[in-house]
Amino acid sequence: MQPFRFLAAGVLAVLTGPLMAETDPHSYAQPQMVSVRDLKLDLDVDFAKKELAGSAELALDWHDKAARTLVLDTRDLDIRSIEAIGADGKATKATWTLAPRDPIFGSALRIELPSAAPAVRIAYRSKPEASGLQWMTPEQTSSGKHPFMFSQSQAIHARSWIPLQDTPSVRFTYSAHVKAPKALRVLMSADNAVKHALDGDYRFTMKQAIPAYLLAIAVGELDVRETGPRTAVYAEPSVVAKAAKEFEDTEAMIAATEKLYGPYRWDRYDILVLPASFPFGGMENPRVTFATPTIIAGDKSLVGLIAHELAHSWSGNLVTNANAQHMWLNEGFTTFVENRIVEALYGKDVATMQLVVDDQELRTEIAKMKPAEQLLVTDLEGIDPDEGLSGIPYDKGRWFLRFLESRYGRDVFDPFVRGYFDHFAFKSIITDDFLAYYDANLAKKHPGKVTQAELDEWLHKPGIPTNAPVAHSKRFDAVDAASKAFLAGTLAAKDLPAKDWVTYEWLRFINALPAKPTLEQLGALDDAWKLTGTGNGEVAFRWYVATVRGGYVKARPQIGEFIGHIGRRKLVVPIYEELAKTSEGKAFAIEVYRKAKPGYHPLTQGSVEKVLGL
């Protein structure tokens, strides 16, 4: 971490208001000198060439009056020309250099400007291998009729399709003119119009300032169903009705969150269901969450993921971590809020089961991590932020906030969190900003509840502190008793009281299976409960890992089918990891991967190839 000690107070104030600043180890940009205020995109979507071609015009705020150099982040962009735009609107050629490509961070684009130009316009094309875009052939979509393209800009992939200051410490508004083949719909993280004609000509405006990682675009054969006054679901035609049914509670979720944490500030909240190759569960692109179809279980049992992405409308999109080292501010708060939304909509029982499962799985994950990786505030200098991703910012962050909630009580803590969102709305902050706000608004007003040593332990020590609140689920007591009896051989699989189990009860049961379940145990469970081939992605991947451990090869065809068409890393990587532990399993995994690879997102390809040593 490198605080800006050299900055004059006035400069700092311009850049971040009263907030603390810190350089972003994942960006070449120098926003303390000059920062982007607005972006105007003009892009053609070319499926044949797999490229976005056009221009990006950046409106600039110069903080250092002597500065003449604008440094932008790029990766694999083909820069055609760069012009400085004067106050009179006149364009003049600017000189520029593109630095050699760093494998993680890409190439710094240095633009020399004759004066503090109010804007620059960059003509460029993305390349087919752009890490932030996935180009799919018609065969990879469900109808097979049209190609599909979508972006995933987080963590640092926006720079592979737009030259910009790719750091969450800089926020800007944007507008875009996008041309695409007719019959296809274009969506962006902006003001999508439900009734837009499919004429191939789209204009977007995003009036709320966002960081670069929230820039998003998707183009494909997309149908739409409205699910409420400010909510709609977009998906491929064969998926849209099912998706609209699954996500029909979205308006109720927004209302429940507003009641807890204040108004939703982004106008609409739509959901785009992507093809199964989407590498994540969801991505909180503002106004339109991008989601995997693997959460459409048919019984709303996995809509917690939508609660998570919706929660980001407060934590992350509204109050943003200034760089990935403070990611717990985005993901810990969001995981905390997600659980509160689940509680409000589906009851305390379900919310508690979620906590117990997540706490247990975090402890299992931590047991395999180095101490330095277990810290809430991390040092990611030189580290690819996609690699640094673990359950720590999510579940340890959420657990820390639950710890504070348990000490102060909800009567005090709920208004505190709401005040925090209001206070830092549309700002990018670091942990010290949170702590200063916490100190003034919670610690000083309610002394004696939490000691400095306890705070330090949560924020700066590995592991889970011993004072962490332990969630307890009565429904899990029943699952545990059944599980014990089954494993002891005194209860047959078919007699498990599982007829009405919800997803979390199944996860609890499967997680309690021994490291190497016997073939008899796996076979009996499968015969009685048809776990192999389940449509529930969360149950499926845990079950498949158990079958690989126990050598239950009967599940292999369905495993091949599952990891062969789903690209969500959380669901497929653990299965590849387990398969890779034996030479027979690894050979099977490599065979499946070779066939699946063209349909996988570049991020998923990278993760799987690392596991398989390819």
Ligand SMILES: [Zn+2]
């Ligand atoms: Zn998240």
